[in-house]
Amino acid sequence: MVKRAEVWLVDFDKPVGSVAQQRWPCVVVSPEEMDEYLNTLILAPMSTRELPAPFRIPVQFLGREGLILLDQICTMEKSRLIRRLGAIEEETMAKALEVLQEVFAY
Secondary structure, eight states, X not given: OOOTTEEEEEEOSXXXXXXXXXXXXXXEOSOHHHHHHOXXXXXXXXXXXXXXXXXEEEEEETTEEEXXXXXXXXXXXXXXXXXXXXXXXXXXXXXXXXXXXHHXXX
């Protein structure tokens, strides 16, 4: 079962707009309760480019500094998951959920 805060390499197949790569590491932001019943996940892409913005959370993952791009969350089918890369720290996930709550509160 896929769990919140896990990082997966995701196949975006035919990228559109500002998504330049076909494969991208993403953090699972949807809760396990949703993931258990649906064939889709809510994901937030990660980037190592320096593109800071109010809704981008700094993250250190696999020894690299980067950002979780909460302004680019998406829903993807589980079949697009290529492989699990690990998980982000609980503190970072808590911050990401806090920011998402602010975004959707308005």
